[in-house]
Amino acid sequence: MVQKLVLASNNAGKVREFQELLAPFHFQVIPQGELGIPAVEEPHHTFIENALAKARHASAMSGLPALADDSGICAHALDGAPGVYSARYAGLDGDNAANNQKLIAALQGKANRGAHYVCALVMVNSTNDPEPLIVQARWYGQIVDEPQGDRGFGYDPHFFIPELGKTVAQLEPAEKNQISHRGQALRELITQLQVRAQYA
Numbered sequence: 001m002v003q004k005l006v007l008a009s010n011n012a013g014k015v016r017e018f019q020e021l022l023a024p025f026h027f028q029v030i031p032q033g034e035l036g037i038p039a040v041e042e043p044h045h046t047f048i049e050n051a052l053a054k055a056r057h058a059s060a061m062s063g064l065p066a067l068a069d070d071s072g073i074c075a076h077a078l079d080g081a082p083g084v085y086s087a088r089y090a091g092l093d094g095d096n097a098a099n100n101q102k103l104i105a106a107l108q109g110k111a112n113r114g115a116h117y118v119c120a121l122v123m124v125n126s127t128n129d130p131e132p133l134i135v136q137a138r139w140y141g142q143i144v145d146e147p148q149g150d151r152g153f154g155y156d157p158h159f160f161i162p163e164l165g166k167t168v169a170q171l172e173p174a175e176k177n178q179i180s181h182r183g184q185a186l187r188e189l190i191t192q193l194q195v196r197a198q199y200a
Ligand SMILES: O=c1nc[nH]c2c1ncn2[C@H]1C[C@H](O)[C@@H](COP(=O)(O)OP(=O)(O)OP(=O)(O)O)O1
Pocket: 008, 009, 010, 011, 014, 039, 042, 069, 070, 071, 072, 073, 086, 087, 088, 094, 099, 117, 152, 153, 154, 155, 156, 180, 182
C-alpha cells in the first residue's frame, strides 16, 4: 500500500532532494505547498524542536502523516552561527544571496574555516503523535570565500568537501544525497520505520 506523506517544507531544493531520497520507498510524497499549507513559525533554539513544530503543523492541516526537516550551517569559528537561524541570517527568510554574503563577511580574517551542516528530521503520524520519529545528522566541510558550482541550493556554493575537492554545488544530486546531512538522516529514519513495520 502506498502511504501518503506530507512534506512539511516550502524549500524547493529540499523538496527535490526528498523526492529523490524517498523514491525507492512506498510513499506518495505531497509537498505541503500543493495542499496550500503555509510555513509555520520556527521560534525554537534547536533544530529538533523546529522540525517537530513544522511536522505537527503540516499534519494538523492535512490530517496526514508528515515529515519535516529543519537544517542549517554551523561555522566553527562563529560558535556555530548561523545555525538554527541559517535561513534568516541576513534578516529576510530565504534570501540565500544575502545569507551567503553575510557568512563570508563574518569569516573574514578567521583562520578556522571548518563548518558542518545539520539536518534534523521529524516524522509524525498525526499532529499529536506521542512517538514522533526523530533523527539528526551532520556533514562536515569548509566554508570557502569564492562560490563554485550551480547545483544544490542555499549555502552549497560555499560549502567545500575536502575529500571530494568540490563544493556541494559542484556535486551531482545523487552524489550529494548519498553523503549529505539530509541523506544520512533520512536513511536512519527509514531504518526506524522499517523496524517499526517489522513489529506492527
Ligand atoms: O543541503 C543544504 N544545502 C545548502 N543549504 C542548506 C542545506 N540544508 C540546509 N541549508 C540551509 C538553507 C537555509 O538557509 C537553512 C535551512 O532553513 P530551514 O528553516 O530548515 O529551511 P527553509 O526555511 O529553507 O525551508 P522550510 O523551513 O520550509 O523547510 O539552511
